[in-house]
Amino acid sequence: MRAILTYHSIDDSGSPISVSPEVFRAHCAFLASGRVRVLPLVDLMREGDTGGDAVAITFDDGFENTGTVAWPMLAAHGLPATVFVVPGHVGKFNDWGGRRVPGIPHLSLLSWDALGQLVMQHATLGAHTMTHANLAGLDASGIDEELDRGHAAMVQHAGVAPTTFAYPYGGTSPVAARAVRARYEFAVTTELRPLRSGEDAALLPRLDMYYVRSPGALEAWGQPSFHARLWTRRLGRQARAWLHPSAGRVA
Ligand SMILES: [Zn+2]
Numbered sequence: 001m002r003a004i005l006t007y008h009s010i011d012d013s014g015s016p017i018s019v020s021p022e023v024f025r026a027h028c029a030f031l032a033s034g035r036v037r038v039l040p041l042v043d044l045m046r047e048g049d050t051g052g053d054a055v056a057i058t059f060d061d062g063f064e065n066t067g068t069v070a071w072p073m074l075a076a077h078g079l080p081a082t083v084f085v086v087p088g089h090v091g092k093f094n095d096w097g098g099r100r101v102p103g104i105p106h107l108s109l110l111s112w113d114a115l116g117q118l119v120m121q122h123a124t125l126g127a128h129t130m131t132h133a134n135l136a137g138l139d140a141s142g143i144d145e146e147l148d149r150g151h152a153a154m155v156q157h158a159g160v161a162p163t164t165f166a167y168p169y170g171g172t173s174p175v176a177a178r179a180v181r182a183r184y185e186f187a188v189t190t191e192l193r194p195l196r197s198g199e200d201a202a203l204l205p206r207l208d209m210y211y212v213r214s215p216g217a218l219e220a221w222g223q224p225s226f227h228a229r230l231w232t233r234r235l236g237r238q239a240r241a242w243l244h245p246s247a248g249r250v251a
Pocket of ligand 1: 060128132169
C-alpha cells in the first residue's frame with residue numbers, strides 16, 4: 001500500500017487537527033522500523049506504484065510545533081517530510097481569515113527564520129495558498145492571485161520555489177485543479193484513502209493521521225483492520241459533510 005500521510009498540529013489538545021506527541025513518537029518509531037519505506041513526497045509520486053509499500057509524510061499549515069516537537073523526532077530517525085506553508089500567516093497564528101474556530105486550538109505558526117532552519121535540516125516546503133483560502137469558493141482570478149502571491153512570498157522569504165501544493169480545507173474545483181496543475185508537479189487533497197495507480201497528480205488523496213491516532217492503529221498498516229478503519233472514517237466524514245456542508249473543514 002502506498003499513501004501520503006497528513007499531520008497538522010502535534011499537541012495534547014485532542015482537537016481534530018491534533019495528534020499527541022506520544023502518538024507521534026510511536027508513529028515515527030513504526031515509520032522508521034523498515035516495515036514501510038518513507039520517501040519525500042515528490043520521490044514517492046515519481047516512483048509510481050512499482051516500488052511496493054511506501055509513504056510520504058506531510059504537515060499542513062506550518063505550526064510552530066512542527067518545528068519544535070515533530071521535527072526532532074523525525075530527524076532522530078532520518079524521516080523526510082514536506083511542510084505546507086501559508087505565507088500570509090507565517091510567524092502569526094492559525095486564525096485563517098481573522099476567524100478562530102470553536103474546538104480548534106489557537107496556535108503559533110513557524111516564522112520564516114524557523115522555516116529556513118527546517119530547510120537546512122532537509123525539510124521540503126510546499127505551498128498552501130497565500131492566506132489559507134478555500135479555492136473551491138473563488139473564481140479563476142481569485143485562485144490565480146492566491147496561488148501566485150503565495151508562491152512569490154515563498155520564493156522571496158524562504159528562497160524556495162515549491163513544487164508541491166496542498167488545497168486548504170481540501171477545497172478544490174475544476175478551475176482550481178487546472179490552475180494548480182499548471183503551477184505544481186503534485187498537489188494533495190483531504191480525500192481519505194491510499195494511493196491507487198494512475199492518480200491525477202493535481203488531486204492526490206491522503207490519510208489524515210487524526211483518524212489513525214489510536215494506539216496500534218498505524219502499526220496495523222495494510223491489514224484488514226486498517227482498511228476497515230479508513231472505510232468507517234470515510235463514511236463518517238461523508239455523512240457529516242452531507243448533514244453539515246461546512247463542518248469539519250478546519251485546516
Ligand atoms: Zn491548512
